[in-house]
Amino acid sequence: MSAPAIPVRPASPALAMFLTLLAGATCIGFSGIFVRLADVGPAAAGFWRMLFALPVLVAWTALEQRRPAGESIGRGAFVAVALAGLSFGIDVTLYNAALGHTSIANASLLGNLSPVGVVLGGWLLLGDKPSRRILGALMLAVAGAILLVLPKFTGAERVTGNLFGDSLAVGAAFSYAAYILAVRRARDRAGAGYVSLVSSAICAVFCLAAALALGEQIIPASLQGWLAVAALGLVTHALGQGLITLSLGSYGAGAASLVMVWPALVSVLAAWALFGEQPTPVQAFGGVAILAAVLLVRRG
Numbered sequence: 001m002s003a004p005a006i007p008v009r010p011a012s013p014a015l016a017m018f019l020t021l022l023a024g025a026t027c028i029g030f031s032g033i034f035v036r037l038a039d040v041g042p043a044a045a046g047f048w049r050m051l052f053a054l055p056v057l058v059a060w061t062a063l064e065q066r067r068p069a070g071e072s073i074g075r076g077a078f079v080a081v082a083l084a085g086l087s088f089g090i091d092v093t094l095y096n097a098a099l100g101h102t103s104i105a106n107a108s109l110l111g112n113l114s115p116v117g118v119v120l121g122g123w124l125l126l127g128d129k130p131s132r133r134i135l136g137a138l139m140l141a142v143a144g145a146i147l148l149v150l151p152k153f154t155g156a157e158r159v160t161g162n163l164f165g166d167s168l169a170v171g172a173a174f175s176y177a178a179y180i181l182a183v184r185r186a187r188d189r190a191g192a193g194y195v196s197l198v199s200s201a202i203c204a205v206f207c208l209a210a211a212l213a214l215g216e217q218i219i220p221a222s223l224q225g226w227l228a229v230a231a232l233g234l235v236t237h238a239l240g241q242g243l244i245t246l247s248l249g250s251y252g253a254g255a256a257s258l259v260m261v262w263p264a265l266v267s268v269l270a271a272w273a274l275f276g277e278q279p280t281p282v283q284a285f286g287g288v289a290i291l292a293a294v295l296l297v298r299r300g
Contacts, residue, residue, distance in 0.1 A: 022262065024243025029266025031236040032104040033274060035096045038228035041216025042096035043207045045229060046089065048220075050204035052233020057200055060242065061193035077189035084182035084195070085202025091175035092203065093210055094168045101165025104271035105279050106148055108264045109287045110169035116141045116293060117177035137296035140289050145170070147286025196241065264291065
């Protein structure tokens with residue numbers, strides 16, 4: 001007599017989407033590690049990141065356009081996508097350059113100020129006054145940023161260079177804020193695959209032009225360099241961004257908080273494990289303050 005079959009409970013769709021989101025955010029968290037391992041310039045690393053991701057994005061766009069309920073693409077959408085590509089190109093170049101002058105932890109945590117930049121820009125430029133909670137989050141983020149850079153005024157070497165790297169990371173955060181705003185506008189009139197493909201292609205052109213203008217090393221000189229730039233394109237950009245886009249479409253906008261916080265934590269822990277970049281207690285408190293501020297901003 002055979003044993004009765006044990007019913008297998010299917011996994012919850014919400015749980016599956018959450019794990020998908022977590023996986024995508026983890027992939028993005030390793031971008032700083034891959035850039036450090038690549039033997040090319042900052043803008044060149046951004047170019048290879050886009051180039052290796054393009055075949056995947058082409059396939060995604062082709063599948064998207066085969067759906068019966070296709071979305072019309074207007075000129076306004078292309079303008080928004082072009083602005084997104086340029087903003088992302090500036091973001092990638094500044095963030096990659098920051099990694100040469102500061103720690104991965106500082107670059108990743110300060111780069112998480114982008115939601116704060118969106119709120120601040122809406123307040124100063126559009127007159128959209130934030131709530132008291134958001135104002136508190138802005139003050140908390142500023143305090144966290146100060147704590148991150150404070151140890152660099154203690155007489156350590158390369159103070160100027162390190163502060164320069166931190167400034168580049170902040171610039172990358174505000175560039176990414178502009179990218180987010182442009183993508184939101186583009187997604188009103190075009191599919192996610194089209195937006196990702198065209199913005200990535202424009203970003204690749206921008207990064208290549210910047211690399212040539214700055215006289216950077218463009219071609220990887222070692223197997224490690226090739227593997228690193230390939231991982232940037234396939235793991236960080238195609239897989240990471242793709243999984244996040246897929247999961248946010250089903251899981252809900254509330255999960256965006258995880259997208260902003262988790263990659264920074266992954267970057268800090270990975271840099272600590274691989275490169276021995278252990279943050280000081282003051283910097284750790286600053287990082288926690290920034291991540292808490294991001295969560296408050298995302299909650300509104």
